[in-house]
Amino acid sequence: MTWQGLLADQRFGKPYTQEHNKGRTPFHKDYDRLIFSSAFRRMGHKTQVHSLSHNDHVHNRLTHSLEVSSVGRSLGIQVGQSLQNQPHWPSWIEPHDLGAIVQSACLAHDIGNPPFGHFGESSIRHWFASYAQQGGMTQLNLDEQSDLLNFEGNAQGLRTLTQLEYHQFNGGMRLTYATLGSFVKYPWLSNSVQCERKSKFGSLQSEKHILADIADRVGLIQQGDFQWCRHPLVYLMEAADDICYAIIDLEDGVELGIIDEQDVLELLAPITGPAEVPKRTAMVDAYYSTRRLALLRGKVIDYLVQSAAQTFMQHIPALLEGKLEGDLISHCDPITQKVIGDAKALAKNRIFLAPERHRTELAAYSVLEKLLDGFVPAALAIGEPSDDKRLSFKAEKHLALMGAHRPEQGATAYQALCCTMDFIGGMTDNYAVDLARQLSGEMK
Known part of the structure; x- marks a missing residue:
């Protein structure tokens, strides 16, 4: 692969122009288009880790994404400074x-x-698995069924960027190929060998030709049928996510009283050194109970960014040949690997297994189950052959709620289900809860 191709500034779905505004490149415009999109705005009411939390201090998907983008920018600039004279x-x-x-x-x-x-992803997969066992997906071929049985936010994200936002089904946000290539974390389909290995995929069957177009424009190396190596910059995006995910999850755990602050301070000590404990007073305790980790966060993230950027530069040949195995963090220095590994283990063992999460996750599953029970049969009814072309009263009311996501008359079963997941997948936590409650007959 070559940087000339990997950094293509042509836009998906739009004729190419070499005329750019001075000081505001196409890549900066990509950022603006994302910031102002409704899909991005809705992330302000979507779960990061703690579903339906009433604590306004914990992260949601929007604040997490903003923090990851900040770390990613630092990584990109550092790598760019090292590469520009090559x-x-x-x-x-x-x-x-x-x-x-x-x-x-x-x-x-x-x-x-x-x-x-x-x-939410797991709940959707489980629902479709049960639906398939009841014979509800016979209208779909095996590849189409695979998309839903393995529902994946990364693949839905590509559909959101290239199909749903702004220019609907005509280029979407019309982002540059460089940005789209750097976004596609798993450039293969749900039925690929790579998906079997990683349990993740980056494109639905409905966008597979868009994925192929992106791969071709930026020059990704093909490794199978609709399967390519990753764009080198994906490793920086993934590293930024890992850095924030590991560190910020622990802060939220302390904020909610699920884990002890001292456990986190000890975990970060290989980077920060022993935490200085000030003389205790009521005022000091109140201040440091919420702020000490925030004060150390900058030092930790700076160290991890430096480590990830240096590691990226050390593996340029493998990255350009599409041969780097694993993620970037797994190739970093031992301190980086230990801190992030220990942070993920602590989050998995203490935060993800906390009783509070089990309660909210059961509630969340009930919400998604209610929505899917109603909207999936209604959407499939649109394409069903019938002597009586009229839809049932209940199906028509469900479809009316879908608005712009309502499948067109005569849509295939797969197309109708994709539209359904556009609608349900795009919901905020609060809207999903409110709509499920109303569909259950609760009017207030």
Whole structure:
């Protein structure tokens, strides 16, 4: 792969122009388009880790994405500064352009996530598995069934960026190929060998030709049928996400009283050194109970950013050959690997297994179950052959609620279900809860 191709500034769904506003490159415009989109705005009411939390201090998908984009920008600029004097580097790409590409990819990395975060994904998969066992997906071929049985926010994100926002089914946000390539974390389909290995995929069957177009324009190396290597900048986006995900989850755990602050301070000590404990007073205790970790966060993130950027530069040949195994963090120095690994383990063992999460996740599952029970049969009824072309009263009312996401008359079963997931997947947590409650007969 070459940087000339990987950093293509042509826009998906729009004729190419070389005329750019001075000081505001196409990559900076990508960031603006994402920031002003309704899909991005809705993330302000979507779960990061703690579903339906009443504590306004914990993170949601929007605040998490903004923080990841900030770290990603720093990573991109540092790498850009190291690369700009190398042979074959495009003369028109500045370090801040590379920073903007990674920043935009980071900003969009969770844009396809459904209500209730990763638990929402699991709930949707479980519902479709049960629906299939009842014979409810016989109208779909095996590849189409795979998309729903393995519902994936990353694939829904590509559909959101290229199909749903702004220019609907005509280029979507019309982002640059460089940004789209850096966004696609898993450039393969749900039925690929890679998906079997990683349990993740980056495109639905409905967008597979868009994925192929992106891969072709930026020059990704093909590794199978509709399967490519990753764009090198994906590793920076993923590293930024890992850094924020690991550190910020722990802060939220302390904020909610699920884990003890001292456990986190000890975990970060390889980077921060022993935490200085001030002389205790009532005022000091009140201040440091919520702020000490925030004060140390900058030092920790700075160390991890430096480590990830240096590691990226050390593996440039493997990255350009599409041969780097694992993620970037797994190749970093031992301290980086230990801190992030221990942070993820602490979150998994203490935060994700907390009783409070079990209660809210059961409630979230009930919400999604109610929505899918109503909207999926209604959407499938649109394409069902019948002597009586009229839909049932109940189906028509469900479809009316879908608004712009309502499937067109005569849509295939797969197209109708994609539209349904556009509607349900795009909901905020609060809207999903309110709508499910109303559909259950609760009028207030």
